[in-house]
Amino acid sequence: xxxxxxxxxxxxxxxxxxxxxxxxxxxxxxxxxxxxxxxxxxxxxxxxxxxxxxxxxxxxxxxxxxxxxxxxxxxxxxxxxxxxxxxxxxxxxxxxxxxxxxxxxxxxxxxxxxxxxxxxxxxxxxxxxxxxxxxxxxxxxxxxxxxxxxxxxxxxxxxxxxxxxxxxxxxxxxxxxxxxxxxxxxxxxxxxxxxxxxxxxxxxxxxxxxxxxxxxxxxxxxxxxxxxxxxxxxxxxxxxxxxxxxxxxxxxxxxxxxxxxxxxxxxxxxxxxxxxxxxxxxxxxxxxxxxxxxxxxxxxxxxxxxxxxxxxxxxxxxxxxxxxxxxxxxxxxxxxxxxxxxxxxxxxxxxxxxxxxxxxxxxxxxxxxxxxxxxxxxxxxxxxxxxxxxxxxxxxxxxxxxxxxxxxxxxxxxxxxxxxxxxxxxxxxxxxxxxxxxxxxxxxxxxxxxxxxxxxxxxxxxxxxxxxxxxxxxxxxxxxxxxxxxxxxxxxxxxxxxxxxxxxxxxxxxxxxxxxxxxxxxxxxxxxxxxxxxxxxxxxxxxxxxxxxxxxxxxxxxxxxxxxxxxxxxxxxxxxxxxxxxxxxxxxxxxxxxxxxxxxxxxxxxxxxxxxxxxxxxxxxxxxxxxxxxxxxxxxxxxxxxxxxxxxxxxxxxxxxxxxxxxxxxxxxxxxxxxxxxxxxxxxxxxxxxxxxxxxxx
Numbered sequence: 001x002x003x004x005x006x007x008x009x010x011x012x013x014x015x016x017x018x019x020x021x022x023x024x025x026x027x028x029x030x031x032x033x034x035x036x037x038x039x040x041x042x043x044x045x046x047x048x049x050x051x052x053x054x055x056x057x058x059x060x061x062x063x064x065x066x067x068x069x070x071x072x073x074x075x076x077x078x079x080x081x082x083x084x085x086x087x088x089x090x091x092x093x094x095x096x097x098x099x100x101x102x103x104x105x106x107x108x109x110x111x112x113x114x115x116x117x118x119x120x121x122x123x124x125x126x127x128x129x130x131x132x133x134x135x136x137x138x139x140x141x142x143x144x145x146x147x148x149x150x151x152x153x154x155x156x157x158x159x160x161x162x163x164x165x166x167x168x169x170x171x172x173x174x175x176x177x178x179x180x181x182x183x184x185x186x187x188x189x190x191x192x193x194x195x196x197x198x199x200x201x202x203x204x205x206x207x208x209x210x211x212x213x214x215x216x217x218x219x220x221x222x223x224x225x226x227x228x229x230x231x232x233x234x235x236x237x238x239x240x241x242x243x244x245x246x247x248x249x250x251x252x253x254x255x256x257x258x259x260x261x262x263x264x265x266x267x268x269x270x271x272x273x274x275x276x277x278x279x280x281x282x283x284x285x286x287x288x289x290x291x292x293x294x295x296x297x298x299x300x301x302x303x304x305x306x307x308x309x310x311x312x313x314x315x316x317x318x319x320x321x322x323x324x325x326x327x328x329x330x331x332x333x334x335x336x337x338x339x340x341x342x343x344x345x346x347x348x349x350x351x352x353x354x355x356x357x358x359x360x361x362x363x364x365x366x367x368x369x370x371x372x373x374x375x376x377x378x379x380x381x382x383x384x385x386x387x388x389x390x391x392x393x394x395x396x397x398x399x400x401x402x403x404x405x406x407x408x409x410x411x412x413x414x415x416x417x418x419x420x421x422x423x424x425x426x427x428x429x430x431x432x433x434x435x436x437x438x439x440x441x442x443x444x445x446x447x448x449x450x451x452x453x454x455x456x457x458x459x460x461x462x463x464x465x466x467x468x469x470x471x472x473x474x475x476x477x478x479x480x481x482x483x484x485x486x487x488x489x490x491x492x493x494x495x496x497x498x499x500x501x502x503x504x505x506x507x508x509x510x511x512x513x514x515x516x517x518x519x520x521x522x523x524x525x526x527x528x529x530x531x532x533x534x535x536x537x538x539x540x541x542x543x544x545x546x547x548x549x550x551x552x553x554x555x556x557x558x559x560x561x562x563x564x565x566x567x568x569x570x571x572x573x574x575x576x577x578x579x580x581x582x583x584x585x586x587x588x589x590x591x592x593x594x595x596x597x598x599x600x601x602x603x604x605x606x607x608x609x610x611x612x613x614x615x616x617x618x619x620x621x622x623x624x625x626x627x628x629x630x631x632x633x634x635x636x637x638x639x640x641x642x643x644x645x646x647x648x649x650x651x652x653x654x655x656x657x658x659x660x661x662x663x664x665x666x667x668x669x670x671x672x673x674x675x676x677x678x679x680x681x682x683x684x685x686x687x688x689x690x691x692x693x694x695x696x697x698x
Contacts, residue, residue, distance in 0.1 A: 002035045011067055012060040015093045019056060029213060030057050033186070036209050037061040037149065042184035043208040045155065045201050047192050049215045050337030051315075054188040055086060058151045059093040061186065066095075066121050070148030075124045076172055077153045083124045084288065085313045086153075090122045097122035100139065101129060103284030115142045127157075127168035131410075134422045136172075147180045155187035156330075159199040160442060165367065167410035170203075190215070191334045194472035195445070214475040215333070215468050219340030221490050222463040223483035224350045224456065228497070230551030233323050233351045234261055235497035235505045238268050241275075241301060243492050244347065246318025247294055250303045251335055253324040253359050254698070255279040256548045260509055261323060262303040267508035268501070278304040306335065315342030325352045325457055327360035328449040329470035332456075347490040352457040355549065360453070364446040369408050371434045373400055373634070377408055381418060381427040388424030392521070396531045399523030399636020459484045509552035510574055513581055516542035516693055519675045523636035539663070539678035542691030543582050545574050548698040557695055561667070564600065566607035571694065575608055575664075576615060579692070590690060591659035593620040594649060594681065598642075598673035599695075600628050601666040608694065609664050618662075621649035623677055635670065642676040648684055657685035662692060669697035 004012060012034055016024045026034060029048075034057055036044050046054055062073040077083045083099045090097035098111045098120055114120045123139070130136045152158065157166040187200055201208040228236060237250055252258045262277035276290045276299055287307075293299045295314050302308060306326070320339040326332045332350075340346030380397045382389060391409070395402045409425055412418040417432045418425055452470050456463060461478075462485050468476035483489055518539040521532055546553040556570050583589070593613045595605040606622065613620035624647035629638050648656075661681050665674055678689040 002039055004031060004035045004038070008035070008038060008064045011064050015060045015063045016056060018093050019059065019089065026056070026060065027053075029211060030060075033057045033209075033211050034060045034064070037184045037186055038064055039184070041182050041207075042186075043204040044184075044186045045197065045204060045208055045210045046186065046188045047197055047210065047212040048188075048190060049213065049217060050190045050334075051217070051341040052190070052213065054153075054190075055089055057188070058149065058186055059090055059095060061184075062090075062095060062121055062149055063093065065148045065184075071143065071146035072115065072118075072120050073122045073149040073151060074143060074147055075122060075151040075153060076127050076130065076169070077124050078126060078157060078166065078169075079307075079312075082153070082312070083126070084291075086124055087122075089313075095121040097124065099124040100135075101126060101284070103288070112138060112142060115139070127166060127172045130172045131168040131413075131420070133420055143180070145180075147183045150180070150183050150185045152185065152187040154189055155200050156189040156192045156196050158187070158203060159192075159196045161195050161199055161445060167407075167414050170414045171410075190337060191330045191471065193330060193470065196330075197472075215471050215473045216464055216475065216479065217337065217340060218479075218481075219344055219346055220336060220348050220464070221345060221481050221483075222336070222348050222350075222467075222479075223489050223493070224352065224459050224463060225483075225489065225495055226352050226457055227495070228351060228353065230353055230355055230549065230554050231506055232497050232502055233353060234264055234509070234551055235502040236351060237261060237321060237323060238265055238505055239497050239501045240493055241265060242269070242273050244301075244319040244321070245345075246316060246343075247297050247299060247314075248301050248317055248319035248321070248346075249294075249308060249335075249338055250275075250301050250321045250323060251308075251326075252303060252305060252322075253326070253356070254548060255281055255305055256514075256550070256698075257323065258303045258305050260512065260550065260552075263512055264505045264508050265301075265303070268504060273300045275299055275301050275303055278302040278308050280305060280307040306331070308338075312338055313341075314338070317341065318343065318346055320346070320348045322350045322352075324359065325350055325356045325453050327363045327446065327453065329452045329456060329467050330449065332453065333467050333471065347493070349490070349493065350457065355554075357450075360450045364443055364450065367407065368439050368443060369411055369434070371436075373398075373404065374408055374412070374432060374434065376400065376634075377405065378412075378417075378427060378432060381425060383427050383429055385421060385426055388421045388426050390424045393531075394425070396521050396523060399634055399639065401635055506552045509550065511577070511581075513578060514544040514547035514696065516544050516671070516674075516691055516696055518542070518678070518691075519671050523639050533675070533679070537679040537682050539674055539689045539691050542663075542674070542693060543578055544693045544696035545571065545578055546695040548696065553695075560604060561599070561601065561695070564603045567604045567694070572608060572611045575612060575692065575694070579612065586690075588660045588688065590616070590618065590662035592654045592656065593618050593662045593664060594654065594677075595620070595622040596646075596663060596665045596673060596677050597622070597625055598628075598665050599667035600625075604694070605664055605666050612662065612664065619654040621653035623647065623649060623680075635672070638670055639672045639676065642673045646673070646677055646680060648680055656681060658687050659685075661686045661689045663689050665691060665693045667695040667697055668693060 013025050033046055036042050087097045087099050157169045201210050258277045258279050262275050265275045278290050294302050317339045320336045336348045376398050380394055391405055394405050417430045419428050456466050463482040464479035465476045546557055560568055593609050595609040597605045609620050626645045629641040674691045681689050
């Protein structure tokens with residue numbers, strides 16, 4: 001094991017003093033990592049608990065290497081919030097740092113010039129940005145032969161055995177190693193079990209030095225609470241949030257739940273308990289504003305998805321609550337590690353429900369490519385570089401969803417089956433062989449992790465010990481402070497929510513409106529066209545009464561869709577209230593109400609249509625549905641089905657020409673029945689089609 005020379009140790013200690021204050025110095029394990037990175041061809045993997053000080057290692061190593069004439073450090077970092085924190089930390093360490101990302105395009109040219117001129121010590125870039133051909137080429141060209149250190153932060157994302165595998169990570173690591181084979185490489189993570197650690201180390205090289213430490217966090221008081229319905233979980237957070245210490249994060253499993261829960265808290269507490277919803281749907285500027293507001297304790301909490309998981313650094317974060325369990329103990333450890341970094345005690349509460357299992361099943365297979373879809377995508381890709389095709393064109397030509405197309409292209413690029421050019425994508429000519437055995441093993445691993453989370457939610461043994469064991473930490477032992485060890489919840493927290501708060505939260509959430517954006521692209525061969533849907537054939541933006549797995553409607557929806565019967569009074573009253581709110585935004589009042597039983601519930605649809613039409617004294621009718629689509633149809637196949645299965649209302653039942661149609665649909669997840677029905681109604685003369693979807697399914 002190499003040791004630091006006196007000069008190198010002095011430089012490293014100066015960095016740590018700048019970061020942590022007078023008297024601070026590298027610990028022995030940090031010093032070992034820094035010393036290793038000062039050697040040529042070094043390959044180091046650091047697996048240490050959140051808050052251990054992994055960034056101090058690469059700032060100290062950067063300062064040493066720069067003082068000895070090496071080139072700048074390139075940090076590949078997954079999130080904008082993490083890059084912002086790292087830039088600030090590097091500057092505190094006395095290093096000149098900058099980032100290139102989607103939110104600072106105006107800075108790209110001066111930052112790239114500073115890089116070429118040698119005026120930067122550290123450049124931080126996301127793997128997705130480096131994978132962009134033009135951007136990556138410019139940045140990497142500027143670093144050819146000059147890169148002093150490569151840091152791959154959150155390196156578990158390199159491994160598809162990890163909880164957050166990102167194909168762009170694998171591609172960037174391979175690309176940089178090919179360009180700079182002698183550059184020292186540091187990979188860091190807090191969330192890698194033995195299998196992920198071995199996989200990442202193997203990718204770094206046979207000589208990789210792995211430095212792994214204990215993962216227990218003595219400041220965290222873990223607790224698990226079950227037995228609550230989805231609505232009661234929301235109410236529990238609303239009721240208990242004011243009494244939780246300091247400011248913190250409330251995690252949800254979906255964007256919709258983050259938005260709804262934040263709205264419920266704001267409705268109940270107003271300005272007394274300020275919160276914000278933080279999801280991947282926000283633009284960079286709004287994310288930055290919310291991160292800073294929480295850091296300054298201007299917010300009691302951010303209600304967030306995993307978009308706020310890796311890297312967000314607030315040392316005094318006082319608590320972490322999960323409304324729903326992540327599918328992996330590794331992902332859960334990553335998120336709760338945001339709390340209690342520089343304080344002695346932080347409660348961490350998991351509110352689990354049997355409803356979480358469906359989301360776990362989705363996550364287990366969501367990133368696994370479907371062989372048939374891959375073949376369809378490959379058939380649409382040219383080999384000629386001059387004819388490279390864009391993602392929107394591939395979406396239209398294959399009928400696959402854009403997010404699916406993007407993911408599969410990145411996965412295929414890892415195996416060099418496809419290549420991304422500045423103008424689009426091409427096939428390389430390399431044959432594609434679906435690695436079924438590998439993906440089956442990945443799915444099996446994810447399902448085993450889900451079983452560990454079930455054991456966690458049941459409180460089978462010490463919660464911290466269970467998380468450590470899931471991460472293959474050999475030091476795992478009972479913590480003596482979690483809700484299992486103490487047989488009670490943290491002080492001040494109860495196991496239930498009051499009935500009054502449950503009712504108030506339900507009422508508040510049912511007043512929320514959810515916009516249903518229309519589809520704007522046809523898959524190939526549908527409705528006599530392909531590509532963009534003409535504006536004259538599109539639906540208008542609509543509304544959904546129930547969006548996804550909305551907890552405030554869960555019991556009502558379950559009962560209403562159990563059989564085909566008239567809609568329950570709560571659903572009809574909800575539609576009338578929604579239309580009242582929506583009407584303030586209408587450019588024209590609907591002139592006819594049309595029903596569409598896309599989920600096979602014609603009596604439900606008819607009851608809602610008749611109630612709305614009666615209240616508005618409007619004519620009404622129903623579209624015909626000859627057959628419902630089979631399960632698991634590809635997007636294009638489902639669109640074709642609805643094109644052939646729908647028929648217009650009989651002539652004379654309800655006039656369409658120059659009328660605005662309110663289209664009432666029982667349920668849909670894909671919006672294809674809405675899209676095809678709107679196109680038919682518009683072609684028949686309707687001036688506009690405004691969809692009202694009773695249940696917009698996930």
